[in-house]
Amino acid sequence: MKQLLTLASTFLLSISPLFGLNIPDPLPKTTEPVEDILRLQIFLDAQLFGPGKLDGRPGEFTTKALKRYQSSHGMPETELADSNLDLSSVTELYTSYTIRQEDLKFVGELPRQPSEQSKKKYLPYDSLLEFLTERFHCAPELLEFLNKPMKMDSLKPGDVVKVPAVQPFLIEELTEIAKLPEVPEFQQRVIKIDTKEKLLGVWDGDKMLASLPITPGSGHLATPPGTWRILGITQMPTFRWDKSVLEYGVRSSTYYQLPIGPNNPVGVMWIGLNRPGIGIHGTNSPQSIGRSSSHGCMRTANWDVVRLVKLITKGMTVIIEGPPPAPRPVEVAKALPVAPPPAALPVQEQKRGFFTRLFGRK
Structure with missing residues (x-):
């Protein structure tokens, strides 16, 4: 009888995700994470239906990611508690990482x-905690809880840290590439962005391939x-940091050229559109995705944007839906700065970060 109960318990645990x-x-x-929610977040993150930062807590973007994933797979949309996804592919919630x-x-x-910042050659993470939160797509509060009583502000090489079991974001594999190669077979795909819902979707015909939270x-x-x-x-x-561009959308002659790095204001990827100053890009503040406003562009987490670019290509259509910019008061509009005439850039400058310099808006 004891063996039967053990077998039954094991069976129920194995199918409980259903x-x-x-x-x-x-x-x-x-x-404190709710492990069933963290399991769902890890599953959705792996499918590139981004729930935002992993924290094991119920929230807007976890629910939206769930519903979009269900819809894309012909399933009825549900709330979190009623999710009937098979999460058995998430065999473990946690793994360990030894700081190198x-x-x-x-x-x-x-x-x-x-x-x-413009005087530096690289804009790094400001702590090993920030390095880990981006590497493992998670909230700093989650790492702090999982690793009690370890002091996360005094991490050092050799320390072993408990982290979510996700495909890690590998900053060390990213090199400077001015133009990623075109992928002709992706040309017919479409990016659809809903700025009210703060969501970006990649579509191939009637099929949604991915969905990510954004800050518009x-x-x-x-x-x-x-x-x-x-x-x-x-x-x-x-990134060409120009206060006039950020506040008014008008270039000025006073700006700073910021170097590459995970804390560059546009993160590790820039996807430029044929609307001057507008693009989809990474961010230096992934914890705020969907919970703040940008200066016109569409930010998404670095761990999401590096996977997004594997599904898209130059020439693809991007459809943006949402409210247009609100008109400025007349007295403000009259006082806007006048853009100086464009100046030719040195050849070396043209090669380095071309699209960021061309469009220049965060």
């Missing part, structure tokens, strides 16, 4: 002011609705 999620009510304290000496190459001093612009700097086209994709771009 019976919806066990979400306690009330929820545990804020930093070479990881320190990507961590260092990060000045806050663009004037100081709003108000006077709302992301412009319309039908656009991808002009090119740059890996590890530089």
Whole structure:
């Protein structure tokens, strides 16, 4: 009898992912993950139906990712507690990572002011904790909870850290590429962006291949609705920081050229559109995706954008739906700066981060 009970228990555990999620009510304290939700988030993240940062907590983007995944696979849409996805492919929630000496190459001093950032050759992570949260797609609070009582602000090489079991984002594999090669077979795909829902979807005919949360612009700097086209994709771009562009959309002669790195304002990828100043790009603040506003572009997490570019190509159509930019008050509009005439860039400057310099808006 004891053997039968053990077998029955094992069977129920093996099929439990098919019976919806066990979400306690009330929820545990804020930093404690609900493991059924974390399992779902890890599953959706692996399918590139991004739930946002992994934290094991119910939230807007986890629910939206679930519903989009269900719809794309011909399943009825449900709320989290009623999810009937087969999550058995997520065989483990956690793994361990040993911090390496070479990881320190990507961590260092990060000045806050663009004037100081422009003097550096690379914009690194400001801590090993930030390095780990991006590498494993998660909230810092989750790592802090999982690794109690370890002090996450004093990590060092040799430390072993418990992390979510996801495909890691490998910053060390990214090199500067001014123009990623075209992929002709992707030309008929379409990116559809809903700025009100803060979602980006990649479509191949009637099939949604991926869905990601984004931070679009709003108000006077709302992301412009319309039908656009991808002009090119740059890996590890530089960024032309121009306060006038960021606040008014008008170039000035006062700007700072910011170097590459995970803390570059446009992250590790720039997908330029045929609307000057507008693109889809990575970010230096993945924890705020979907919870803030950009200056007109569409930000997504670095761990998402590096996978997104494997599904898209130059020349693809991008359809943006949402409210247009709000008109500025007349007195403000009259006071906007006047753009200076374009100046020719040196050949070396043209080759380095071309699309970022051309479009220049965060």
